[in-house]
Amino acid sequence: MKRFALFISIALIVSLHGSQLELYRDGAVYTFRPAGSFMGFLPKGSGAECRQETVSLVAAPECPAGVRLCEERERIERYALDSAEALQQMHYIEMLMKRAKVEEARKLLDLSKAAAARYAELQKRKKSDEMQLKWRKEAFLKQAASMEPLHLSRGCDGDVKLTIPGRYITFDMLYEADIAGTDAIMIVQHLGLTNRSGIDITARSAMLYYRPMHRYLRPIRFQPWVVRDRSRPQIRALQKSAVPMAADAMPVPERASYEEVQTQKARNYRITGLKLPSNGERVDIALQKWQNGAERSEVVYPYRDRRVFHVVRFRPDRPIETDRWRIRSGEKVIAADVRGEFVDGRYTLFLSVDEDLAVERERMILKEKESLFGGTLRKKDGYIVRVVNQSGEAKELSVIERIPVATRSDVEVKLLNVSSNRPMRYRLHEKGKLTIDLTIPPHAETEVRVLFEVSFDKEKPVVF
Structure with a gap:
């Protein structure tokens, strides 16, 4: 019991x-109970709290045993130390050879051969260490924001709340x-x-x-809608708006x-x-x-x-x-x-x-483009869409096209004709959207002609 x-x-x-x-x-925000003061290799801008009190994060060389990133950091430091040691030995060999005093030529030759062999060995070791150092640093910084271990500045006997930037x-x-x-x-x-x-x-x-x-918001202040004198220029003050702030071997991670x-x-x-x-x-x-x-x-x-x-x-x-x-x-x-x-x-x-479908589009060539009725100019225009089916099977195709849309009350646009050498159907939607449904036989070409007319005051020409 x-x-x-x-x-x-x-x-x-x-x-x-x-x-x-x-x-x-x-x-x-990560809330947990740590085993000690070590927090990790956290990025700049991270913060810590213990029992709702802010605790500083400080850099310290100590890194707990058994932590994967700590073990990898130790390997990187060993490669850096080994590379520096090889470089110093190379400098030492150079200095000894300059100061060497050997009377017999044979002994001098033997000494030179031994020094050259050792120098080449050290040079190869240094290059290998530098490559390992470069690769491992790059791999480390893909896993952590920094190589600097961070610790709590003081102990915490409760949960720690870590705030980590985006x-x-x-x-x-x-x-x-x-x-x-x-x-x-x-x-x-x-x-x-x-x-x-x-x-x-x-x-x-x-x-x-x-x-x-984090959201950064400001109160919206009411602004009256004022009726102003037309002759008086209206000056608008530009205000700044709040903008929301809006991967020896590598250790295998869990x-x-x-x-x-x-x-x-x-x-x-x-x-x-x-x-x-x-x-x-x-x-x-x-x-x-x-x-x-x-x-x-x-x-x-x-x-x-x-x-x-x-x-x-x-x-x-x-x-x-x-x-x-x-x-x-x-x-x-x-x-x-x-x-x-x-x-x-x-x-x-x-x-x-x-x-398998090749599409072309070209402007339609019209003999009579414009006609005048009173003060109204009527302009005809259009285009041709050609589709070639290069496959051995029939294709169902929707062609999304358009005709102009009038923005002035004295301008009128009419869809005059949509024709094709193949069976088809079309629908004219709002804002001049034109949907044409085609069935194209194998190894065949289909041609669609779209003709429309734009009417406007001759004194107020338009472009489209």
Whole structure:
């Protein structure tokens, strides 16, 4: 019974004093109970608190045994010392050879050979040490912000709260879409964690917030809307607005691990049992996975880009928290860095380019461009879009084009005609957007002609 009570008390202590990490877009707060004064190889701007009192972080040469980064720092120092020792021995050999007084030529020759062999050996050793020193320093500084061990200036008998600036413990979001299906896509939301703060994180609970820790805001002062005399120039004072501040052998670090990850709400995540060593390597965590209905199409925007894009559109069943995507088709990665966005209420991803479709666009040549009726000048214009299907299969293509849009009440734009040598259908939307749907047979060419008219006052010419 006593053992059971002791076990319960220990469990309570652990749960009450468990370490915790709070990670924001611009910094992190790590609360833990250290075994001594050593904090790690922390970046400049880090701060420490003990029992809500500020404690200074001071540099000291002591580095605890068993700490991976401390062991690597000791190796770097040994290589630096060995390189310096080799250099000094080389200088000593040079000095001895200059002062050597040997009467017999044979003895002088033997001495020169021995000195040269030793000098070459030292030179090789020095070069090897310098290369190891360079590589290991570079590797170290990819894992930590500094090579200077930092300690608490005084002891702390409770939890220490470390505040670490941004860019050293970071997380990012990425979606992965598998488009192997025909009318649906498989979506996986990934969370990536990276630690190069110089301290290994072991947290019973970690909270990740997709928002800044520090916000710099000013009160907004009311300004009346004043009716002014038209002849009096209106001078606007420019005010400054508050701007939010917005990886002998190398030691193998412990791999990152976690027990469970939960989405508390959009852009807020909780990870239990997190171990995140300071090794500068991105740790991938799959947050959630779901299947979503989707439509695929091929689209071209000839007025801006002549490439034909494979596009997938869908209405997400869950919130999309970032526009960074990786596209797969089964095991094959099609695109590693895709940006998505909502277009006309559906999430849109441009997946790849169809090299089998060649698109051209040219201005239409008209015999009669302008006509005058009273004071109104009517100007006809248009363009031709040609699409060549070089593949052996039929292609369904949506051509997104446009006609001019009037911004003055005395200017009128009319779509006169859309014609093609192949079956097609078109739709004119707001702001002059024109969608033309085509079916292009194998090894065939399709031509679309768009004719429109712009009417305006002859005394007030327009350009488009």
